[in-house]
Amino acid sequence: MVDESQLKESQVWAWLESVPDPEIPVISVVDLGVVREVTVNADKVTVTITPTYSGCPAMSVIATDIEAELKKQGVTSLELNTKIAPPWTTDWLSEKGRALLEEYGIAPPRAAGTPEHCPLCKSGSVEKVSQFGSTPCKAQWRCLDCLEPFDYFKCI
Amino acid sequence: MKPLFEFLLRQGDNALVLGHRTSEWCGTAPALEEDIALANTALDLIGQTQLWLGYAAEVEGAGRSADDLAYLRDVYDFRNILMLEVPNEDFGRTVMRQFLFDAFQVPWLTALCESADEHIAAIAAKSLKEALYHLERSAETVVALGDGTDDSNKRMQSALDVLWPYTGEHFLQDDVDNTMFKAKIAPLPVSLKPEWESTVRSTLNDANLKITDSTFAHSGGRTGFRHTEHLGHMLATMQVLQRSYPGATW
Numbered sequence: 229m230v231d232e233s234q235l236k237e238s239q240v241w242a243w244l245e246s247v248p249d250p251e252i253p254v255i256s257v258v259d260l261g262v263v264r265e266v267t268v269n270a271d272k273v274t275v276t277i278t279p280t281y282s283g284c285p286a287m288s289v290i291a292t293d294i295e296a297e298l299k300k301q302g303v304t305s306l307e308l309n310t311k312i313a314p315p316w317t318t319d320w321l322s323e324k325g326r327a328l329l330e331e332y333g334i335a336p337p338r339a340a341g342t343p344e345h346c347p348l349c350k351s352g353s354v355e356k357v358s359q360f361g362s363t364p365c366k367a368q369w370r371c372l373d374c375l376e377p378f379d380y381f382k383c384i
Numbered sequence: 385m386k387p388l389f390e391f392l393l394r395q396g397d398n399a400l401v402l403g404h405r406t407s408e409w410c411g412t413a414p415a416l417e418e419d420i421a422l423a424n425t426a427l428d429l430i431g432q433t434q435l436w437l438g439y440a441a442e443v444e445g446a447g448r449s450a451d452d453l454a455y456l457r458d459v460y461d462f463r464n465i466l467m468l469e470v471p472n473e474d475f476g477r478t479v480m481r482q483f484l485f486d487a488f489q490v491p492w493l494t495a496l497c498e499s500a501d502e503h504i505a506a507i508a509a510k511s512l513k514e515a516l517y518h519l520e521r522s523a524e525t526v527v528a529l530g531d532g533t534d535d536s537n538k539r540m541q542s543a544l545d546v547l548w549p550y551t552g553e554h555f556l557q558d559d560v561d562n563t564m565f566k567a568k569i570a571p572l573p574v575s576l577k578p579e580w581e582s583t584v585r586s587t588l589n590d591a592n593l594k595i596t597d598s599t600f601a602h603s604g605g606r607t608g609f610r611h612t613e614h615l616g617h618m619l620a621t622m623q624v625l626q627r628s629y630p631g632a633t634w
Binding site for chain 2: 279281282283284285312313314315317357358359360361362364368382384
């Protein structure tokens, strides 16, 4: 158990690094950029999160997972807030998060609005199948060389 | 009723009613990719509904929640425009309606990002990102189908003919709009008509579709004066669980 009066914000951030995104478990909620703020004061820990997409069903799971992790670490008084402004953007995905996505087989978002290459064979010859995919944050693409379909993390 | 509450219901009910109609395609769309796209679009709209109706409930201050507003109001308390409640009919009409709505939402939400009400500006900024993405797809699909085969062109034209008389309701103006305008909360909808028309005309032109000359506009939805017969049927399906088992949760 932690001594809450001695708790540092950096410690809370480190704990949150171990909470995976429920839909894309290879990256953490911190890498995804949904954790916007952590404050620790004498009587409580406050964590502020922001939704990726307004209707993303993963958000309630993320909130529950954050609560469970901090409880496990010994935090007894937690306030979990949601804020929508400024709106979440894929610019908040960490560099580490982008690399992990690619390794996992999901092409990371690019400002150009299209994947750089196939995350599997790295061929640049790719085409869009559909603007939407298996979760609100992804679109479906396919590689014209290795012929594999893959997810592209939409850039917003 | 407070004008701000009324204004927020209009935003929330548009998103809710179109979101529900769109979700009716889940599992039955003509192609897997379209099924997923429609379900995702519906999800975005229901998410936006939670934000708008959540704020509406707060403004009302009567102890109701966003869920109460969605599931426990009847037809005459809804404030969506009529175009959004007419049945899906076929895929063509569904896509055409989404396009006609998206083409309005993009300039409308863009303008609301500058609202004097910070909460509205925040909801608009969040929703706008999704609306831009929706417009990209709906405009692309309208062109693909309109400029497709004879059959797809005919069906898109008939969808446009049915929906066009419903589009005018977006631009009507009443005391609620005037109050919002004076308080710098929202622009007058009619001020966005040129931008909406230019998007709509250029896309429909690319899609080989013709707009009828009629300027007649169905109205009554956004004021709650008169809905179509279809909304009651839709609510019967959407609200049955909360009506049969009040307060049920999972």
